[in-house]
């Protein structure tokens with residue numbers, strides 16, 4: 001196991017803030033990817049407060065090598081009250097920008113797209129002037145329209161890594177299919193966003209190729225962050241990427257014409273998401 005360099009160490013933040021937000025979430029039986037994916041920014045985000053809600057349960061039908069979310073047991077039934085519970089919780093936490101993500105539900109006929117649409121609608125119906133960002137799975141073979149018609153402000157779908165590493169990092173996903181999801185989501189009034197992790201064995205040139213591919217499909221914003229091994233069962237870190245390399249990716253991405261590029265050790269898909277549309 002590689003030693004964690006100083007620049008990749010982060011303090012956990014105020015336990016009281018974390019507990020406070022967790023209590024509000026549990027009150028309505030809600031999950032967050034912040035907790036399930038053991039995000040290093042949880043202390044900072046829950047102190048704001050902000051959080052990324054995870055719908056469709058906490059059990060995934062896929063086995064991505066970097067992800068600590070539960071797999072391998074029966075996914076949970078879709079909770080009909082979940083959309084409203086998320087809207088009420090976002091209101092209680094005073095959120096101005098709500099991020100909604102999910103596990104992948106290949107077991108469902110609509111792949112979960114219906115619950116995304118209902119959740120966006122519930123948030124928009126219950127909170128005025130709210131920004132909604134959805135971080136979605138690839139909805140294999142299912143129409144995206146019902147999600148987009150519900151009116152998200154930001155449509156986010158992560159490529160996660162470079163194509164050469166898909167077999168190990170995202171075995172059930174497909175690089176071209178994920179690019180196509182972003183392309184099909186592109187339309188006026190919706191910002192398109194994606195993200196990858198660094199430190200899984202990719203080369204700099206591969207990362208730059210991905211940035212070019214994202215530009216071609218109309219992506220507006222990209223996040224690039226350091227992969228950190230969440231549990232011993234997950235892929236090992238192959239490299240702790242130096243801050244200057246993250247800067248190089250940011251400059252390169254902006255140089256080829258991507259509007260927003262957030263690149264840094266602790267950058268995550270929805271980290272500081274609320275800053276994007278106010279930048």
Ligand code: SF4
Nearest residue numbers: 060062064067103104
């Ligand atoms: S699709 Fe992959 S990254 Fe997403 S929750 Fe499932 S295992 Fe984790």
